[in-house]
Amino acid sequence: MENPVILETKNITKDFPGVRALDSVSFQLKKGEVLGLVGENGAGKSTLMKIFSGAYPANTYDGEIFIEGKRCILSGPKDSQRAGIAIIYQELNLIPELTVAENIFLAREPTVGKTGIIDRKKLFSQAKDLLDRLNIPVPPEEQIKNLSIGKQQMVEIAKALSYQAKILILDEPTSALPEQEVEVLFKMIGSLRSRGVSMIYISHKLDEIFKITDSVTVMRDGKTVASRRTPELSRQEMVALMVGRNIEDMYPKKSLAAGEVVLEVKNLFVSHPFLAGEKVVKDMSFKVRKGEILGISGLMGSGRSELVTSIFGAFPADSSGEIYVGGKQVKIRSPYEAINYGLGLVTEDRKLFGLVLGMQVGENITLSCLEKLSWHQIIIRSRESELINKYMGALRVKARSAETVVNTLSGGNQQKVVIAKWLATDPKVLLLDEPTRGVDVGAKVEIYQLMNKLAGEGIGIVMVSSDLPEVVSMSDRILIMHEGRMVKELQKNEATQEKIMFYATGGK
Ligand SMILES: Nc1ncnc2c1ncn2[C@@H]1O[C@H](COP(=O)(O)OP(=O)(O)OP(=O)(O)O)[C@@H](O)[C@H]1O
Ligand SMILES: [Mg+2]
Known part of the structure; x- marks a missing residue:
């Protein structure tokens, strides 16, 4: 027997200046089910959830909400709470x-x-x-x-x-969660479900959607375009519904003949930021060649991010060791120096390091390369807008214009802006720390194609990622870290997800 509907919307339309975020959305959640809500970055998922949570009060949108068949006016968070709706945001409160x-x-x-x-x-x-x-x-x-x-x-x-x-909303709950803790969350979701709690689960990780949801609703361009029982939907179909076209190859890796070494790290040790005597990176040595994508894998806390941020001069603790860029030894003491040596870093936490949220999309993109765009300290506007248009186009950043404030973009589109910002500096080496976290499937493929293109132009790429299929499919070589040390190097043809997990968890 079908469960009764617990939460329903009729024709919800919500506009932001210049953007229709929700376009006549009709949505249904059944009692006791886990509903996966998927869609590209900017599709409107979080906006709909903020309507349910009362963050956007009833007078800011059109349409109706029904809870257990009764019309509800949610004028603020207190109303939602009283109606039994709770939301867990990605940033914990x-x-x-x-x-x-x-x-x-x-x-x-x-x-x-x-x-x-x-x-x-x-x-x-x-x-x-x-x-x-x-x-x-x-x-x-x-x-x-x-x-x-x-x-x-x-x-x-x-x-x-x-x-x-009675209704629990989880908006990308695993995006900041270490691999080990994801299973614990899934168990919790399972036990809540058996107690009759209904859940809406938003994620870009389709494996998770298939694993824990009973049904799936797909949003595209502010509309709900499909609702199905999860087992009735194939991965291919889900992706096609999300992006509105077929994606044949999720991981379009091109193999290139690797060129000369662009980055070499020798015996790098990085200190712990506050525990005296402790090291977070221990004796790392590796080379990256032109045209190569070097994957770095490991559990959260294994030193992956510390490694790349320290190379970039952005880690707040001492390091020792040698770094060579293009064969020349360099001492990098700040991100500014790193940029001058031809390094770029796309960070894991775009809010902290990647973007100035209160600034416009265009300003963020050109932030790290203003010197290049200037003549005697004066920014040449035509050159600036040319560059901005080039990268907004190449990455298909979904924003109304280059003047849109970054804050108002959806999560994945903010990530694209971070990548655009570093590409605009014309780096020799690009360090990517979780480049596709929070990014939708369509944009992921675009980022991969871009990585291919950059590698083809002779850039050396270092990619830290906890997305195993991504590391396995997109890297030429993979270094696996465990407790600050490199414990294994795998070539593309020998790497599997199982092998990586084995070494990442301390297997010998
Ligand atoms: N406060 C805001 N001001 C202006 N526009 C906004 C605001 N919040 C969201 N938008 C726009 O509304 C649309 C829907 O955004 P929303 O955050 O709901 O997307 P999403 O589906 O959650 O995407 P993601 O998967 O990237 O998190 C986007 O075009 C976004 O730029
Ligand atoms: Mg969102």
């Missing part, structure tokens, strides 16, 4: 210095009688009850900052459910 229990019951702590004094004993015991009920192995007295991201996410979920949520 906990206070690091406070304990788990304090975070869960923030601003509604139990008090001693009517005194207004917080009843700490009751606070912790209530939190413990809740965590136990949900099988979350986190002590209520622990400070949030001491928990792994996965555990923090569990606390957020516990907090959401403590408001008796």
